[in-house]
Amino acid sequence: MTAADILRCTPRFWEFHLDSIGAADVATFTLMTIQINLAAGTLVPFAENQLQYQKLLDQMLKFEISAQYMLTEVGHGLDAKNLETTATMLPNGEFDLNSPGLSAAKIMPPSFPVQGFPRVAVVFAQLIVSGESRGI
Ligand SMILES: Cc1cc2nc3c(=O)[nH]c(=O)nc-3n(C[C@H](O)[C@H](O)[C@H](O)COP(=O)(O)OP(=O)(O)OC[C@H]3O[C@@H](n4cnc5c(N)ncnc54)[C@H](O)[C@@H]3O)c2cc1C
Structure with a gap:
């Protein structure tokens, strides 16, 4: 998932959310949606113009943090x-x-x-x- 996928709600973004594999482990799926939607999704619009947030955003999207x-x-x-x-x-x-x-x-x-x-x-x-x- 890239910052552009999140910002523009691309088909890849929706495919992830609609994939029925989410039902196999709802806890993991919830954590993934918090990571991608809520946390990274809040940061993405700011990171576009404020370079100091881009490293953190990158770590979030790679699930390093x-x-x-x-x-x-x-x-x-x-x-x-x-x-x-x-x-x-x-x-x-x-x-x-x-x-x-x-x-x-x-x-x-x-x-x-x-x-x-x-x-x-x-x-x-x-x-x-x-x-x-x-x-x-
Ligand atoms: C799976 C999951 C994950 C979540 N993860 C997060 C997270 O990571 N970060 C985060 O910040 N939040 C998260 N939330 C949301 C949060 O924690 C609360 O569950 C949510 O905001 C509901 O608040 P509450 O339980 O205090 O309900 P309340 O606000 O007490 O509402 C309960 C019920 O009271 C009634 N009610 C409340 N206010 C009014 C009103 N003004 N007028 C009329 N009726 C009213 C409604 O019937 C409502 O359904 C998550 C929620 C879920 C379900």
Whole structure:
């Protein structure tokens, strides 16, 4: 699967999702769709113009790294637009990621750390810049 397949939803992209082999091992198939659709699918439009993301995207597409997707929170499932986790921009340009309480916890079983098994996650959060809330 290439970035172009994901971005343009090519026939190869649909063939993968419609292949009935997915029914043979639903857990594996779910992880593959999280990797390709949710994690890489979120990154692809940004990686097109921002070269710093391309290496990570390449690792995701080759399954060299396990990619997870952390949108929903314990207290915010289908109402994910009200998620509580914040990403506060610091003066040096880095971000302070904070889940303020239990209802803001993002707990996806495949995102648990496993020694020697590289993982990355796309984390959705409320963006705070200079004290101003700028949305998710
Ligand atoms: C196989 C699978 C994998 C997943 N993987 C991920 C993942 O990797 N990352 C991720 O971020 N999320 C993932 N999710 C989604 C997430 O974890 C939640 O399951 C999903 O968002 C539903 O949230 P909830 O269970 O809290 O349900 P709720 O939001 O509590 O909704 C339950 C039910 O309450 C009712 N309801 C809720 N809100 C309203 C409303 N405003 N008005 C009327 N009725 C309402 C509806 O009937 C709804 O069906 C996954 C889900 C599945 C099924």
